[in-house]
Amino acid sequence: MKKLIRINSRDNVAVAIHPLFKGDVETVDGITFTIYSDIPSGHKVALRDISKDEKIIKYGYPIGAASEDIMQGQHVHNFNIHTLLSENAEYTYDKAAAAEAMEEAELDKARWKDKVPTINAYRRKNGKIGIRNELWIVPTVGCVNRIAEELEKWGNENLGIADGVHAWTHPFGCSQMGGDHETTRRILADLVHHPNAGGVLVLGLGCENNTMASFRTLLEDVDPDRTRYLIAQESDDEIRDAKALMEELAERIRSDRREPAPMSELVVGFKCGGSDGLSGITANPLVGRFCNDITAMGGTAILTEVPEMFGAEQVLMNRCVSEDVFSQAVKMVQDFKHYFTSHDQVVYENPSPGNKAGGISTLEDKSLGCVQKGGHAPVTSVLGYGDRVHTKGLNLLSGPGNDIVSTTDMTAAGAHMILFTTGRGTPLGAPVPTIKVATNHDLAEHKANWIDFDASPMLEEDPEQVTNNLIKYVLDVANGTRRTKNEINGYAEISIFKDGVVL
Numbered sequence: 001m002k003k004l005i006r007i008n009s010r011d012n013v014a015v016a017i018h019p020l021f022k023g024d025v026e027t028v029d030g031i032t033f034t035i036y037s038d039i040p041s042g043h044k045v046a047l048r049d050i051s052k053d054e055k056i057i058k059y060g061y062p063i064g065a066a067s068e069d070i071m072q073g074q075h076v077h078n079f080n081i082h083t084l085l086s087e088n089a090e091y092t093y094d095k096a097a098a099a100e101a102m103e104e105a106e107l108d109k110a111r112w113k114d115k116v117p118t119i120n121a122y123r124r125k126n127g128k129i130g131i132r133n134e135l136w137i138v139p140t141v142g143c144v145n146r147i148a149e150e151l152e153k154w155g156n157e158n159l160g161i162a163d164g165v166h167a168w169t170h171p172f173g174c175s176q177m178g179g180d181h182e183t184t185r186r187i188l189a190d191l192v193h194h195p196n197a198g199g200v201l202v203l204g205l206g207c208e209n210n211t212m213a214s215f216r217t218l219l220e221d222v223d224p225d226r227t228r229y230l231i232a233q234e235s236d237d238e239i240r241d242a243k244a245l246m247e248e249l250a251e252r253i254r255s256d257r258r259e260p261a262p263m264s265e266l267v268v269g270f271k272c273g274g275s276d277g278l279s280g281i282t283a284n285p286l287v288g289r290f291c292n293d294i295t296a297m298g299g300t301a302i303l304t305e306v307p308e309m310f311g312a313e314q315v316l317m318n319r320c321v322s323e324d325v326f327s328q329a330v331k332m333v334q335d336f337k338h339y340f341t342s343h344d345q346v347v348y349e350n351p352s353p354g355n356k357a358g359g360i361s362t363l364e365d366k367s368l369g370c371v372q373k374g375g376h377a378p379v380t381s382v383l384g385y386g387d388r389v390h391t392k393g394l395n396l397l398s399g400p401g402n403d404i405v406s407t408t409d410m411t412a413a414g415a416h417m418i419l420f421t422t423g424r425g426t427p428l429g430a431p432v433p434t435i436k437v438a439t440n441h442d443l444a445e446h447k448a449n450w451i452d453f454d455a456s457p458m459l460e461e462d463p464e465q466v467t468n469n470l471i472k473y474v475l476d477v478a479n480g481t482r483r484t485k486n487e488i489n490g491y492a493e494i495s496i497f498k499d500g501v502v503l
Contacts, residue, residue, distance in 0.1 A: 002459070004028040005281060006047065008060035013044040013076050015058075015277055015359070017459055020045065036074040041440070042277025042359030042423065044076040056081055056361075059280065059372075061312070063365040078361045085311050085348040085363055087341050091333075093326040097318035101378045108296035116297045117471070119266070119478040120258035122198065125223045129265050130195035131416045131478045132433070133256050134163040135249055137201045138191050140215055141173030141208035144232055148203055151242050159250040163198075163480075168431060168494045174208040178500035185210055186386035187496050189218050190412035192227065193388070196432055198256055199226045199249030201242060206233030226252060258480065264298035266478060267389055269410030269418040269430075270373040271305065273403040275351070276423025277359020278439040280369020283421035283455035287437065288375030289467040290419065290474070295377045295393050302389065302410045303374045304397040306336040310347050311364030312371045316396065320379045328382035332398045339499065354424050373421065385497060389414045403428055404495035411494075417477055417484075419470075425450055429486025431494060433477050436485060437470075452485050 004014040006029050014028045020039040025032065031047050039045050044058065050070040055062040064081040074080075121129035135155060137148045148167035155165030168191055172184040188210075192200050200222075204212040212231050219227075228245040232238040270287050272279055291301045309316060313333050320326035340347045348363045360366045380393030386409075389395055399409035407418055407430035418430050423439035425447040435452045438444040444454035453473055457466050476482035486492060 004045065005459070007058060007281060010057055010060045012047050012050060012057045014047055015281060016041050016043050016045060017278070033073045036071055039075045040359065044277070044359065044361070046070045046072050046074050046076050048072050050076075055084070058365060059368040061315075061364070061368055063311075063368060064362040076361070077359070078356055081361045083348045083362045083364060087337055087347050091314060091317055091330050093320065093323050094318045098320060098378070101319040101376060102321065104376055105292075105296065105378050108292050112293065112296045117263045117475055118260050119263055119475060120480070121261045121265070121478065122195070122256050123259055123261070124195050125225070126221070128195040129261050129416075130198065131266075131480065132163045132196040133161070133198040133253055134196060135159065135161050135165045135199045135201070135246060135253060136191065136194070136197040136431075137165070137167040137203055138188055139167070139169060139173065140188065140202060140204040140210045140212060142169070142171040143174070143205045143208065144203050145169040145171075147232060147238060147242070150239065151201070151203075151246065154243060155246055155250075159246060161250055161253055165246070166431065166492060170494055170496055172496055172498070173210040175503035176209070176498070176500065177503060180498045180500040181209060183386055183498070184496050185215060185218055187408065187412045187494075189215070190386065190388055190414075191431065191494070192219055192222055194411065194414070194431070196416060197226075198253040200228070201245055201249065202227065202229045203242065204229070204231045206231045262298075263294070263475070263478070266294065266474075267300040267302065267414045267416050268294055268474070269302040269304070269407070269413070269415035271403065271407055271410065271418055272308075272370055272373065272421040274422040274424030274426045275355050275358065275360060275366060275369065276439055278456075279360075279421055279423050280372055281439075282458040283423070283437045283439040284369055284372040286455045286458050286463070286466060286470060287373040287419050287421055289463065290375075290470055291373065291377050291394060292375040293467065293471065298392055300389055300392050300414075301374070301377065301394045302397050302413055302415055303371070303394060304399040304406050304409055305370060305401040306332060306398055307340075307347070308363075308367050308370040308401045309333060310337070310367055311362075312367035315368070315371055316374060316379055319376070321393075325379060325382060329379065329396055332382055332396060336398065358423050373419075383413060385409060387413060400497060402495070404493060405497050407434065408494040408496065417474070419474075421455070427486070427489065427491050428493065429484070429489075429491040431492055433484040434486045434492075435473065435477060449489070450485055
């Protein structure tokens with residue numbers, strides 16, 4: 001049984017696939033050594049003696065430097081590594097690397113020529129597809145949250161909508177200053193436009209800053225046949241009136257039927273949360289292979305979590321399809337670094353305690369594993385927070401690493417579903433189907449009520465076959481023949497990014 005893996009031939013550390021014990025003699029890539037101390041699964045071990053201040057290499061890139069001399073066979077972790085990151089970094093556009101990425105993408109496209117799978121989806125009036133046909137309640141302000149939740153419960157008990165009624169409650173829509181108010185409005189408007197919603201009730205209070213009139217102006221070309229509005233203060237019985245509007249929407253939703261559409265019309269978001277030392281070895285590379293395939297088919301992928309690109313951002317920048325896209329990617333990263341420093345925070349205050357327990361030592365370690373969800377696909381577009389996708393291929397989306405904020409961000413951008421990799425496990429779900437991909441088999445078994453797909457076979461089986469299995473799983477979810485665990489459990493929520501004063 002293989003116990004260690006060396007990810008790249010340049011690496012001076014290997015990762016334990018299974019726990020190692022003091023005194024064990026192990027061999028990896030022809031290097032034989034004795035384990036110096038017990039090492040948990042997902043953690044790193046030195047393949048040779050490493051001097052103080054020498055760079056620790058994993059994934060073929062530095063993940064930090066040794067803070068002390070490290071002996072061959074010794075546990076390598078945050079207690080003997082320090083980050084090399086700083087708030088200032090310079091970036092260059094590597095045209096040769098970009099050209100190589102685009103050539104590789106052309107080979108991927110050739111593999112999928114005339115082989116793009118078909119899904120069955122709901123065709124909306126604007127030509128977009130939805131993979132669910134739900135009724136969404138979108139509050140303009142947090143003051144009506146409890147009303148929205150009461151209506152959600154009633155709708156699920158009485159309207160007979162197979163895909164369900166969902167209220168996307170939040171605490172904002174009023175008393176926000178600066179850009180936060182417009183950020184809230186944009187995210188809520190994006191949700192109203194989302195094609196997985198067959199109908200939307202926009203629920204307002206009446207005195208909030210996000211007035212119904214101004215919000216409707218922001219919505220612009222929303223389908224009037226599938227959108228209803230209610231201002232609670234203007235109704236003598238808001239529950240009664242809201243139910244009547246929901247019944248109108250439900251009647252339309254129940255008449256909708258799925259029809260064939262190419263998989264190339266799918267928009268898929270990628271996220272990792274509760275990562276461990278195997279995230280960058282199993283689940284994230286698997287999702288990266290899926291990213292290569294979906295973009296080669298002509299589909300759209302979204303990668304966000306900008307703070308978890310720090311230390312690996314040049315890898316993505318080297319794949320930008322043009323200098324203009326590269327410049328936008330640089331600005332996205334620098335703007336997020338400025339967000340940290342403007343709040344007197346360092347950019348490398350990461351990974352989390354759970355990440356460290358799972359074997360991740362520095363932010364570079366985490367980031368180099370994180371960006372593998374983008375595979376080797378060229379970066380075709382860079383989106384601001386609250387923007388909706390408009391370009392096929394791999395899109396970089398500005399947003400934080402926080403799980404709920406970033407999954408909401410990708411949903412608002414237009415993701416039909418999200419592939420969410422995890423090594424520690426998490427129950428949360430986005431407003432769209434959220435496929436949880438476990439990095440290790442123990443998690444997949446232990447939290448089978450949370451986990452949808454086990455990526456651990458990437459260690460022992462043909463990666464292409466595992467990728468095909470994931471594609472089949474995605475097709476089943478897109479077709480509505482399979483529900484994700486977050487859907488089954490009813491775990492779905494939103495959170496909106498804020499960076500200012502609340503009155």
